[in-house]
Amino acid sequence: LTARLVVDDDFEVAPVNNRLFGSFVEHLGRCVYTGIYEPDHPTADEHGFRKDVIDLVKELGATTIRYPGGNFVSGYRWEDGIGPKQERPRRLDLAWHSTETNEFGLHEMAEWLEATGGNELMEAVNLGTRGLQEALDLLEYANVPGGTELSERRRANGADKPFDIRMWCLGNEMDGPWQLGHKSAEDYGMLAASVAAGMRQIDPDVELVVCGSSAHGMPTFGKWEQTVLEKTYENVNFVSCHAYYQPFFKEDGTRDMASFLASGVDMDGFIKDVAATIDATKAHLKSAHDVYISFDEWNVWYQGEEPSKTPEGIGNWPVAPRLLEDIYTAADAVVFGDLMITLLKNADRVRAASLAQLVNVIAPIMTEPGGPAWRQTTFHPFSVTARLAKGGTVLEPKLSAGTVDTPRYGEVDGVNAVAVRCADGSLAVFAVNRSLEATAEFEIRLQDGAQPASVEAQTLHDDDLFAANTLYDQNRVTPHANGSAMYDAESGVVRVSLPPVSWTALHIK
Ligand code: AHR
Numbered sequence: 001l002t003a004r005l006v007v008d009d010d011f012e013v014a015p016v017n018n019r020l021f022g023s024f025v026e027h028l029g030r031c032v033y034t035g036i037y038e039p040d041h042p043t044a045d046e047h048g049f050r051k052d053v054i055d056l057v058k059e060l061g062a063t064t065i066r067y068p069g070g071n072f073v074s075g076y077r078w079e080d081g082i083g084p085k086q087e088r089p090r091r092l093d094l095a096w097h098s099t100e101t102n103e104f105g106l107h108e109m110a111e112w113l114e115a116t117g118g119n120e121l122m123e124a125v126n127l128g129t130r131g132l133q134e135a136l137d138l139l140e141y142a143n144v145p146g147g148t149e150l151s152e153r154r155r156a157n158g159a160d161k162p163f164d165i166r167m168w169c170l171g172n173e174m175d176g177p178w179q180l181g182h183k184s185a186e187d188y189g190m191l192a193a194s195v196a197a198g199m200r201q202i203d204p205d206v207e208l209v210v211c212g213s214s215a216h217g218m219p220t221f222g223k224w225e226q227t228v229l230e231k232t233y234e235n236v237n238f239v240s241c242h243a244y245y246q247p248f249f250k251e252d253g254t255r256d257m258a259s260f261l262a263s264g265v266d267m268d269g270f271i272k273d274v275a276a277t278i279d280a281t282k283a284h285l286k287s288a289h290d291v292y293i294s295f296d297e298w299n300v301w302y303q304g305e306e307p308s309k310t311p312e313g314i315g316n317w318p319v320a321p322r323l324l325e326d327i328y329t330a331a332d333a334v335v336f337g338d339l340m341i342t343l344l345k346n347a348d349r350v351r352a353a354s355l356a357q358l359v360n361v362i363a364p365i366m367t368e369p370g371g372p373a374w375r376q377t378t379f380h381p382f383s384v385t386a387r388l389a390k391g392g393t394v395l396e397p398k399l400s401a402g403t404v405d406t407p408r409y410g411e412v413d414g415v416n417a418v419a420v421r422c423a424d425g426s427l428a429v430f431a432v433n434r435s436l437e438a439t440a441e442f443e444i445r446l447q448d449g450a451q452p453a454s455v456e457a458q459t460l461h462d463d464d465l466f467a468a469n470t471l472y473d474q475n476r477v478t479p480h481a482n483g484s485a486m487y488d489a490e491s492g493v494v495r496v497s498l499p500p501v502s503w504t505a506l507h508i509k
Pocket of ligand 1: 173297357
């Protein structure tokens with residue numbers, strides 16, 4: 001397998017928006033409780049936040065954090081999570097059949113974000129069981145400096161300054177029949193339009209995300225976006241996309257790894273389809289306004305498998321059960337790295353993204369209650385990409401690659417890659433080899449006149465595709481220096497060998 005990428009600074013896709021490295025904290029399983037918040041943990045600070053987790057979140061490089069859901073938000077009363085903790089009610093969480101203690105709420109989230117280095121909050125409002133008035137109340141509570149009942153209540157609760165939240169999600173996955181308060185595109189579009197207009201009457205500069213489809217394969221996909229955007233276009237800034245990938249079983253009972261490794265192809269098609277719908281709506285409405293994509297849930301998720309089974313029974317509503325605690329493999333990390341490459345390649349349309357989720361729940365960071373925190377395999381492509389690409393500019397991906405055959409997507413590029421001109425002028429190239437068998441000989445043609453002093457490459461690959469990092473073996477899968485990377489001055493190319501099923505980051509300085 002061979003592949004060639006041509007680097008040309010004259011052709012840019014877009015600056016890398018830091019919000020592409022967002023993540024997601026939902027009140028789900030152990031993401032909040034015993035994830036980021038565990039007052040009895042040996043590393044807990046005065047707020048009850050686990051410092052070991054804060055350190056890993058900083059190392060991960062996550063930026064904007066979407067909160068508090070997810071499906072959870074569609075039944076959430078935000079007022080339950082404010083005021084003295086001992087007075088906060090215990091509630092049923094219908095989304096995850098759990099008990100929500102409300103020990104952690106908006107103020108705790110804002111404090112935790114401060115502790116992680118000032119990350120941005122992206123707040124979701126409940127448009128499942130609630131509507132316009134409650135969204136307005138929350139916005140008043142969060143963003144109005146003072147002098148009104150709700151803003152003064154915030155101040156009395158200890159936050160003198162407003163939280164000044166810029167990004168707001170208008171509900172969550174309202175197209176999904178599983179969603180509490182699920183609506184038709186018509187009904188949701190009407191509601192989202194009135195909530196968006198009302199919120200702007202309080203704070204005209206908020207950035208609003210309207211719900212797109214909860215998967216590319218939803219039966220209503222396409223028509224949903226069209227209907228919702230028609231009604232909300234002028235008053236929103238983003239439409240959301242959500243996508244989760246997993247290796248499905250073939251008829252012979254084995255998993256279709258070839259298609260799984262090409263998941264980036266589906267994500268790319270999803271983005272292109274939604275971008276086309278945005279453009280069509282803009283043209284149809286004769287609008288001068290631009291709407292971007294917030295890819296605010298993406299990941300590998302073994303949905304429907306054992307760890308994702310929600311509790312059952314009228315008397316069984318556990319607090320912070322172990323839910324969606326997927327253990328990621330080396331192959332999962334390669335697919336994950338491919339999804340990050342795909343987001344970068346589409347940085348002109350995707351201006352925000354949230355890795356779902358951050359801790360314990362389909363997460364790059366795992367914890368044990370009272371015990372350690374560690375990095376899943378997927379942690380590594382995220383942290384390396386975030387470190388190198390933040391502040392940079394994505395260059396147009398002029399890529400030619402040999403193909404691999406997949407049952408789901410047919411023939412696809414065997415290598416996916418993107419180049420980013422880094423903030424300091426150096427060059428980062430991210431690449432995956434999607435082939436199950438072949439090594440890819442990858443060549444990067446540098447800009448004429450480039451004379452790099454050094455080429456560093458790190459590759460994540462394991463001969464065992466299913467190798468994982470666990471409590472007992474926390475660093476089994478990590479990136480390693482790839483010694484094959486070299487600069488050939490005569491031909492002006494960087495060459496590197498990419499093992500089958502691998503993710504590589506090159507830093508060319
Ligand atoms: O991230 C897990 C769940 O996936 C979210 O709660 C929901 O929005 C999506 O279906």
